[in-house]
Amino acid sequence: MNKHYFERFIKFSIYFIGLIFSLYTIRLYYLQILHGSELNLASNMNRVKVLSVPAPRGIIYDRNKIALVKNKSYFSVSLLPVSTNIDIKGLSELLSIDQTVLAAKIKNGLNFLNPIILKDGLFFEDIAKIEAKRSDFPGLIIETNITRDYIHDNLMAHVIGYLGKPIQSQLDDPLNDNNITKDTLIGKWGVERLYNSTLMGTAGKRIVEVDAFGKVLRVLKFELPIKGRDLILSIDINAQIAAENDFKGRSGALVAINPNNGEILSLVSLPSFRPADFTLGINPKIWSKLNSDKSFPLLNRALQSAFPPGSIFKTIDSIAGIEEGVINSSFSVFCNGERHLGNHSYGCWRKGGHGTVAFPRGLEESCDLFYYEVGNRLGIDRIEKYAKLFGLGEKTGLQLSGESAGIVPGKQWKRKALHDSWYLGETLITAIGQGYLTITPIQAANMAAMIASNGKSYPLTLLKGPENIKPKRDLSIHAETFRKVKEAMLEVVHSPRGTAHSIYTPDIAIAGKTGTAQVVKGRTDTNKQARETKDHAWFIAFAPAETPEIALSVFIEHGGHGGSAAAPIALDVIKAYLKPKADEKQEAAPKNASDLKDQQDNKEDEDDSD
Amino acid sequence: MIQTNKKRLYEQFDWFILLLLLLLCGIGILTIYSATRPAIESVHPNFYIKQAVWVGCGLIALIFVVFIDYSFLRTIAYPSYIIGLAILLFVLVAGQGKMGARRWLNLGFISFQPTEFFRLIFIVALAKYLSSFKGLMTMRNFAFAVFAFAIPPFILIMKQPDLGSGLILIILFVMIVLARGIEKKFLIQMVITCIIVVPIFGSIVFGHLKEYQRNRIIAFIDSEADPQGIGYQIEQSRITIGSGMVTGKGYLKGTQGPLRFLPEKHTDFIFSVFAEEWGFLGVTVVFMLYFLLFMRGIDTSLKAKDDFGKMIAIGLTFMLFIYFTINTGMVLGIMPVVGVPLPFISYGGTTLIANFMTIGLLINIRMRRLGLLY
Numbered sequence: 001m002n003k004h005y006f007e008r009f010i011k012f013s014i015y016f017i018g019l020i021f022s023l024y025t026i027r028l029y030y031l032q033i034l035h036g037s038e039l040n041l042a043s044n045m046n047r048v049k050v051l052s053v054p055a056p057r058g059i060i061y062d063r064n065k066i067a068l069v070k071n072k073s074y075f076s077v078s079l080l081p082v083s084t085n086i087d088i089k090g091l092s093e094l095l096s097i098d099q100t101v102l103a104a105k106i107k108n109g110l111n112f113l114n115p116i117i118l119k120d121g122l123f124f125e126d127i128a129k130i131e132a133k134r135s136d137f138p139g140l141i142i143e144t145n146i147t148r149d150y151i152h153d154n155l156m157a158h159v160i161g162y163l164g165k166p167i168q169s170q171l172d173d174p175l176n177d178n179n180i181t182k183d184t185l186i187g188k189w190g191v192e193r194l195y196n197s198t199l200m201g202t203a204g205k206r207i208v209e210v211d212a213f214g215k216v217l218r219v220l221k222f223e224l225p226i227k228g229r230d231l232i233l234s235i236d237i238n239a240q241i242a243a244e245n246d247f248k249g250r251s252g253a254l255v256a257i258n259p260n261n262g263e264i265l266s267l268v269s270l271p272s273f274r275p276a277d278f279t280l281g282i283n284p285k286i287w288s289k290l291n292s293d294k295s296f297p298l299l300n301r302a303l304q305s306a307f308p309p310g311s312i313f314k315t316i317d318s319i320a321g322i323e324e325g326v327i328n329s330s331f332s333v334f335c336n337g338e339r340h341l342g343n344h345s346y347g348c349w350r351k352g353g354h355g356t357v358a359f360p361r362g363l364e365e366s367c368d369l370f371y372y373e374v375g376n377r378l379g380i381d382r383i384e385k386y387a388k389l390f391g392l393g394e395k396t397g398l399q400l401s402g403e404s405a406g407i408v409p410g411k412q413w414k415r416k417a418l419h420d421s422w423y424l425g426e427t428l429i430t431a432i433g434q435g436y437l438t439i440t441p442i443q444a445a446n447m448a449a450m451i452a453s454n455g456k457s458y459p460l461t462l463l464k465g466p467e468n469i470k471p472k473r474d475l476s477i478h479a480e481t482f483r484k485v486k487e488a489m490l491e492v493v494h495s496p497r498g499t500a501h502s503i504y505t506p507d508i509a510i511a512g513k514t515g516t517a518q519v520v521k522g523r524t525d526t527n528k529q530a531r532e533t534k535d536h537a538w539f540i541a542f543a544p545a546e547t548p549e550i551a552l553s554v555f556i557e558h559g560g561h562g563g564s565a566a567a568p569i570a571l572d573v574i575k576a577y578l579k580p581k582a583d584e585k586q587e588a589a590p591k592n593a594s595d596l597k598d599q600q601d602n603k604e605d606e607d608d609s610d
Numbered sequence: 611m612i613q614t615n616k617k618r619l620y621e622q623f624d625w626f627i628l629l630l631l632l633l634l635c636g637i638g639i640l641t642i643y644s645a646t647r648p649a650i651e652s653v654h655p656n657f658y659i660k661q662a663v664w665v666g667c668g669l670i671a672l673i674f675v676v677f678i679d680y681s682f683l684r685t686i687a688y689p690s691y692i693i694g695l696a697i698l699l700f701v702l703v704a705g706q707g708k709m710g711a712r713r714w715l716n717l718g719f720i721s722f723q724p725t726e727f728f729r730l731i732f733i734v735a736l737a738k739y740l741s742s743f744k745g746l747m748t749m750r751n752f753a754f755a756v757f758a759f760a761i762p763p764f765i766l767i768m769k770q771p772d773l774g775s776g777l778i779l780i781i782l783f784v785m786i787v788l789a790r791g792i793e794k795k796f797l798i799q800m801v802i803t804c805i806i807v808v809p810i811f812g813s814i815v816f817g818h819l820k821e822y823q824r825n826r827i828i829a830f831i832d833s834e835a836d837p838q839g840i841g842y843q844i845e846q847s848r849i850t851i852g853s854g855m856v857t858g859k860g861y862l863k864g865t866q867g868p869l870r871f872l873p874e875k876h877t878d879f880i881f882s883v884f885a886e887e888w889g890f891l892g893v894t895v896v897f898m899l900y901f902l903l904f905m906r907g908i909d910t911s912l913k914a915k916d917d918f919g920k921m922i923a924i925g926l927t928f929m930l931f932i933y934f935t936i937n938t939g940m941v942l943g944i945m946p947v948v949g950v951p952l953p954f955i956s957y958g959g960t961t962l963i964a965n966f967m968t969i970g971l972l973i974n975i976r977m978r979r980l981g982l983l984y
Binding site: 005020021023029031033046 | 649650745746788789791846848849850851852853854855856865866869870871885886889890893894897901904905908911912920924928931935938939942943944
């Protein structure tokens with residue numbers, strides 16, 4: 001062996017070994033010193049997981065502290081992603097999930113460290129069976145969660161609203177202080193949405209140490225969730241139940257307002273939906289059914305839809321007419337059932353005519369010819385002005401989603417919207433609440449409340465005991481004007497000739513006005529109309545007439561006549577709301593009014609009026 | 611005279627390398643204890659006890675090896691080599707496998723990886739051949755060495771298949787041959803040939819690799835490609851080492867191993883666990899121990915009394931060095947993931963005993979460097 005060569009080789013080898021050690025030390029320096037703190041953080045992030053503990057949402061009560069929505073526990077079944085040898089067939093039978101769906105779920109989930117949620121929304125009875133067989137499926141865990149308990153099922157669904165997972169923009173919202181995660185349920189509709197931040201509370205945190213398979217080893221820190229604040233709504237559950245029962249499957253809306261402070265006492269929009277269907281992620285079938293349903297159950301008709309008001313608008317004509325001096329003691333119109341203007345003919349709902357009509361009979365019997373003339377004398381500008389004074393053509397500002405403003409037509413409006421000038425005939429039909437004029441049921445109720453409170457309008461609210469009860473508007477219309485109109489509205493119910501006399505009751509002095517809004521042009525026999533073209537029924541009312549406590553509007557889509565279809569609902573709602581109060585007041589006094597009422601009920605006639 | 615010689619022989623016993631060996635084994639047992647800690651209160655797996663038992667067995671093997679004059683190995687080198695090859699062949703037929711590789715031989719009372727011991731036999735046999743002629747290697751010598759000592763075991767090991775051991779064998783072969791010395795003219799020719807042949811050969815080998823072996827190479831090149839597979843191992847190893855920072859998290863304070871983020875925590879990736887708990891300073895100390903060990907091995911080779919001894923010593927030292935380099939390179943993320951243990955520290959009986967025998971041979975050669983007889 002060449003000694004010289006070998007020694008040279010050894011020298012080279014030592015350099016080489018030295019080089020490897022140097023390189024490795026540099027690499028070590030790079031990892032442990034240059035990137036040490038960053039990798040140390042990564043090792044902590046490996047093992048420390050922050051689990052969000054959802055806070056129970058606040059309970060929603062009605063104005064009498066009757067719970068409308070509570071919370072309840074439910075269970076979810078998850079699989080730890082460690083479990084590889086899972087008996088898919090057995091598991092699919094146990095959980096009654098399709099085998100292929102289950103296998104796909106598990107396969108996707110195995111790439112992540114979090115437990116794979118297999119089934120959600122289970123209750124005690126379901127869980128007992130699973131718990132018994134849990135030992136057959138290692139890695140199967142059962143977790144408890146909280147969800148909403150809708151005690152009254154779909155009652156006032158549009159008021160309560162529903163919950164759902166947040167959309168991306170809500171997660172990205174800079175105001176979201178990480179309280180909302182992608183699994184947090186937040187309010188998506190109704191007061192659940194409107195008062196979400198109040199109801200939601202603050203999620204707690206479970207800071208845990210986990211191993212590589214996501215198994216929780218110990219809890220390092222636990223921050224209790226803070227329950228959301230409860231909400232007491234201004235809604236009266238009795239009035240709400242009475243209203244929803246009375247609709248008997250018909251589509252429509254009802255809004256009742258306390259005219260003295262703007263509290264919403266009842267808000268109905270039918271058909272509606274079951275809020276419980278949404279809470280755990282809505283079933284796609286139910287969702288598409290709700291969306292394709294021709295009766296639009298997801299539409300809140302009380303404030304999202306505007307319709308021609310029909311004759312309930314005559315109350316505004318009357319106030320404008322009296323205030324402007326058009327309607328005075330010498331003003332009267334002879335109604336022969338028809339008014340001609342140019343080539344057009346404008347009819348009265350009573351074919352034979354009303355004869356000579358003055359105020360208040362014009363309102364009591366809702367004579368169209370009387371109001372054509374009032375409209376003619378007022379002119380569209382003044383009609384427009386008074387309509388707007390009573391809040392028509394603008395949103396009421398109740399912050400439920402998607403409120404419509406409706407339309408109060410005028411010369412300027414027509415020029416802008418239709419590029420045409422205003423015609424007198426349009427003034428006439430606007431005066432009887434037809435034509436371009438459209439209002440929402442909540443605007444109608446607000447209008448009724450303003451008449452009831454002599455022109456005062458309060459910010460509308462769904463919460464009981466509003467903080468700010470200064471009127472947002474106080475019309476400088478003479479009290480005498482209101483007195484006259486209110487008396488006439490009382491006669492609508494009280495006078496045997498009145499269009500809503502059918503709901504007369506001696507117990508409560510109800511003032512109201514009926515409306516029948518045409519869906520198609522030209523008056524035809526209502527009973528022969530197909531449902532889609534049948535008139536809309538309206539009724540606005542307030543009671544007690546002297547010191548109003550409730551003002552409301554009832555709207556029934558294609559309901560026919562206001563007097564026969566809409567007014568009875570108003571009566572029941574008023575009774576449901578005022579009766580418990582009356583009972584409180586007269587607890588000692590004997591009740592003898594009921595006999596009288598029965599007699600009156602028998603006298604109800606099928607008056608074809610509006 | 612014989613008595614005196616024997617006494618002088620023991621005076622030459624290399625206590626230093628034995629000390630280094632025991633220090634590294636001690637570090638190994640302590641780190642295995644820490645790495646296999648259960649995450650929550652439960653039974654501590656007894657890997658550390660087994661390892662301690664293996665260290666005891668290793669010491670007995672070492673003493674046994676020390677007392678046989680390595681010159682005697684010259685007479686049994688070739689027969690042992692042929693028996694070794696036969697055993698490798700037997701493993702292919704009757705071996706037991708993990709992950710599709712047949713590496714283990716079960717003798718009823720014990721099972722072991724014959725490849726680990728074969729490496730020693732291979733080095734001794736190759737050393738015998740390389741010390742059988744004078745001067746630098748000729749083309750003929752080289753060709754013989756390749757066909758007699760490189761290709762047969764390489765094929766048998768790759769058939770198991772054990773990519774890591776096969777490559778180590780080839781690297782070891784090349785290093786020993788280079789140490790022996792090749793004629794300059796021929797060396798140049800060979801380098802040129804290699805440049806042409808290796809890529810072709812490499813792609814053929816790559817084509818025949820098992821899928822997990824291919825994944826290891828792919829994952830090394832792009833660790834982001836599959837975060838839960840082999841790239842995940844590399845990434846977790848990087849995190850484990852880096853999180854130790856300068857002084858480490860402290861003994862028994864490491865999290866990556868017990869919480870199972872780091873796979874193979876007490877075997878191939880034990881270095882990471884040590885680095886996590888002892889930090890840059892601790893690893894520097896361990897590096898020093900290894901460096902001293904390799905230097906001692908090289909020094910033994912330089913001082914050996916004959917070419918046979920020189921070739922064995924350099925071969926054994928290189929073998930330990932290759933193991934160390936590939937293992938630490940792998941956990942540091944600068945070499946592909948090859949299932950190679952860290953000598954003396956990783957858990958594993960066969961390797962440990964083979965490594966004790968390696969050190970025993972080095973001690974043996976150093977002890978007899980003065981040419982004393984007994």
